Amino acid sequence: MKAVKYYSYDDIRLENRYIPTITDDELLVKVHGCGLCGSDILKIVQQAPPPVILGHELTGTIVKRGQAVANFAVGQRVVVAHHVPCGHCHYCRHGNSSMCASFKASNIDPCGLAEYIRVPPEHVQQTTLPLPETLTDEEGSFVEPLACCVRAVRRTSLLPGDTVVILGLGSIGLLMLQAFKALGTGQSIPCGRSIRVYGIDLLPERLELARKLGADDAFLAPEDEQGLRPLLAPYT
Ligand SMILES: [Zn+2]
Ligand SMILES: [Zn+2]
Known part of the structure; x- marks a missing residue:
């Protein structure tokens, strides 16, 4: 599959790589499209050192489901957000989950600008949402920024x-x-x-x-x- 990889602010490549493998608690999602967030652009403009994961406003279809995942089905369209808060640290308890260390450390694999993504277990449980039929893939990519x-x-x-x-x-x-x-x-x-x-x-x-x-x-x-x-x- 093709995926974007960030080596430095002036060296961002579209590379061929293996489709991620998943465990029993994970999902494999084929990405329909991914928005380009201001924060993606900021990382490039501010010359952030790698690793930088680009793309997180995505929609896709589940193409493979781990055996232990009960609440999603293959073929289902979903929105997957990239960060998962722990829910019990100081920041989470005060409603500032974007400051949570787990939130910052978590991400999808390899990034939103990829043909397929592996959705880790905590993302499957907390930040994967079914996309209603009334919304197009493109509209679905606005769920994360709208949130x-x-x-x-x-x-x-x-x-x-x-x-x-x-x-x-x-x-x-x-x-x-x-x-x-x-x-x-x-x-x-x-x-x-x-x-x-x-x-x-x-x-x-x-x-x-x-x-x-x-x-x-x-x-x-x-x-x-x-x-x-x-x-x-x-x-x-
Ligand atoms: Zn964003
Ligand atoms: Zn937390």
């Missing part, structure tokens, strides 16, 4: 009447916008329908997309920071 956004939204202490401004309407900005809108009108945040969300970006087509996805309005970024206040004053 990050939902977590961020839940950590904000919004009050009724609050206004949110999202600077940058790339994929994460647009997911944040939808998460704010969805959770702001639901039970998770006690602020009823009064939460308003505005977006700012440099690209007109993104403003259009933001409005389509539920932004109360979206504006072209002003020349400098000073321009933000008069732009947003009527809405806050």
Whole structure:
């Protein structure tokens, strides 16, 4: 199979390697596609030393199932997240599972940018989710980044009447916008329908997309920071 391997920030290769073998508690997943996360790009830009595992926003189909895995079937489409928290360390108990040592140490094998991945036992149990028929493979690859956004939204202490401004309407900005809108009108945040969300970006087509996805309005970024206040004053 083909898989991406990171040797250094300026030496990233697409290599041939063996399809991973699995144990009784694991799954083998054929990857449909994998998103490129800002954190992947950051590792390259910041010239991170190897080992670096690229790609973690993936969907795939289970092609092999370990004998001891009861809750998944061959042929099932799944989303697999890459990190698994321990659930009982200081960070996990305080709701900061992304700081957990087990979370940081765990990963899929070899990486999301591969034709097949081995899903380790703890990932099978905790971070593998069936992909509903209503979602395409491409939409499924947004589950992991959307989960990050939902977590961020839940950590904000919004009050009724609050206004949110999202600077940058790339994929994460647009997911944040939808998460704010969805959770702001639901039970998770006690602020009823009064939460308003505005977006700012440099690209007109993104403003259009933001409005389509539920932004109360979206504006072209002003020349400098000073321009933000008069732009947003009527809405806050
Ligand atoms: Zn990511
Ligand atoms: Zn932990």
